[in-house]
Amino acid sequence: MNGARNRPLQTALMVALALLLALAPLYLGAYSLTLLGRVLALSVAAIGIMLVWGRTGILSLGQGLFFGLGGYALAMHLKLMSTAKGELPDFMVYNGVEALPWFWKPFVSAPFALTMVLVLPALAAGLIAWLMFRRRITGVYVSIITQALVLAFVTWLNGSQGLTSGTNGITDFHTFLGIDLRGAGTERGLYWVTLLVLGLCMAGTAWLLRTPFGSLLTAIRDNENRVRFLGYNTAAYKVAAFAVGGLLSGVSGALYTLHLGTISPAMIGVTFSIELVVWVALGGRASLLGAVGGMVLGQIAKDKISSALPDAWLYIMGALFVLVVLVLPQGVAGLLGGRKRKATPALAAVQVTREVSDAR
Numbered sequence: 001m002n003g004a005r006n007r008p009l010q011t012a013l014m015v016a017l018a019l020l021l022a023l024a025p026l027y028l029g030a031y032s033l034t035l036l037g038r039v040l041a042l043s044v045a046a047i048g049i050m051l052v053w054g055r056t057g058i059l060s061l062g063q064g065l066f067f068g069l070g071g072y073a074l075a076m077h078l079k080l081m082s083t084a085k086g087e088l089p090d091f092m093v094y095n096g097v098e099a100l101p102w103f104w105k106p107f108v109s110a111p112f113a114l115t116m117v118l119v120l121p122a123l124a125a126g127l128i129a130w131l132m133f134r135r136r137i138t139g140v141y142v143s144i145i146t147q148a149l150v151l152a153f154v155t156w157l158n159g160s161q162g163l164t165s166g167t168n169g170i171t172d173f174h175t176f177l178g179i180d181l182r183g184a185g186t187e188r189g190l191y192w193v194t195l196l197v198l199g200l201c202m203a204g205t206a207w208l209l210r211t212p213f214g215s216l217l218t219a220i221r222d223n224e225n226r227v228r229f230l231g232y233n234t235a236a237y238k239v240a241a242f243a244v245g246g247l248l249s250g251v252s253g254a255l256y257t258l259h260l261g262t263i264s265p266a267m268i269g270v271t272f273s274i275e276l277v278v279w280v281a282l283g284g285r286a287s288l289l290g291a292v293g294g295m296v297l298g299q300i301a302k303d304k305i306s307s308a309l310p311d312a313w314l315y316i317m318g319a320l321f322v323l324v325v326l327v328l329p330q331g332v333a334g335l336l337g338g339r340k341r342k343a344t345p346a347l348a349a350v351q352v353t354r355e356v357s358d359a360r
Helices: 002-022 030-055 063-081 090-094 110-133 140-159 186-210 212-222 224-229 234-260 270-283 288-308 313-327 331-337 345-359
Strands: none
Touching: 002 186, 030 063, 030 186, 030 212, 030 234, 030 270, 030 288, 063 110, 063 140, 063 234, 063 270, 110 140, 110 234, 140 270, 186 212, 186 234, 186 288, 212 224, 212 234, 224 234, 270 288, 270 313, 270 331, 288 313, 288 331
């Protein structure tokens, strides 16, 4: 009853917040707008973590891998567009590379690069998930494997100086789709594009969670064995959720690369992956708005506090995570939402079965 009464108020607050974000370029300074744009780009990855961890119960500590694949896919195209035709990128010349590597050549095409921003992270996430979940690997082992994979990816990037620019990363971009990235008004346009993509990802994920597929993910999180005994192939659902989470991280990486103007191994490592999880946990890992809100507030706090207390920032972040785990396991969203009756996973699965039967 209270929820029904509060719904109009919640809708009004959401509309007001959307308007404030949409009009941000009109009242924020250049630095604040750039920071907010980057934070909104990272929020797309937060949605993926919410889907994979909060709704499916898979704690991945390697989302930086998929974030990096999306970022590097776009950065390769941007670098080629900033290089004179027939010449090699500057870092390849410095490292004695004589011909453009074969896997760089297709990225001359913008449609191919944009397609790879979506396809590469989704395929990588799907393949990794299939290899893990078909063997019923769960729990902490998934976290260790994903963490090891992102570490291996970063190690390869660092060691491939002539192919990826190594620790320096890929930088010095000038144009994208014919638009001058350093031109007046570009930052505003990029901000609005990022906000639009974030809104579409939130709407799409909210719709997905309301389908029988979303209900099954929740049931799998609560008790996978019961769902399996009801006849569902839980591994297939987990692979699909993991692939969608990887796709969202890839989109986030591409947007973040555009905002920052560079992509490097230091930006996508284990620390970065864990940090994403911390902010999602802070906001509420099972809540779409909580995950996005936690990412926004966490990143802004990081910028402000790390500037004032650079030596203490990591300790503060660690303390926040411990506090959330011990006191607020559902994050700030759980605290604001009040106590809710916990759904029985078996009943959730039965409900999904009925919905599927009705659809047929």
